[in-house]
Amino acid sequence: MRIGLTVRADERNPSPGADTAGAGPDDLRRWLAGQPGLRGRVRRATDSGPPPGAMGAGTDVILALLEPGGVATVLAGAVVAWLQTRRGSRTVTITRPDGTEISVSSTEVGPLDAQQASELAARLAAALEPDARAPEAGGGGPSDGVPPAS
16 A cells, blocks of 8 residues: 655744754655665655646655555554654645545644553554545544544
């Protein structure tokens, strides 16, 4: 299963003293590629520019190839950990092959303790599984479509 990941910096509401330059898609790609369970499964998309005739900048997309056997769990845990260790406000949007998007923000993930972060990663991994139903909107939690940690 091919998963797309994009990173967006929140320029409107940066954290005080935040370094917004070093925590973009290339940083996340390197972080993910360094995870033992994801090595060889993560790359930069080559077709991430705007469609022909469209205006605007292209989006840097990271592609991750997932298969059964816990790879979704490794990816979800790595994304949550990456967000928790970055300064400034970032949002990672994960797009499933069916077009379902799940967004996780560092401002909402950062304050979670280890148990809550682990629970969020488990719910995110479950949402990435090929047979997962589309997440319900309006959860109001740390991410769009992933229920908040208790």
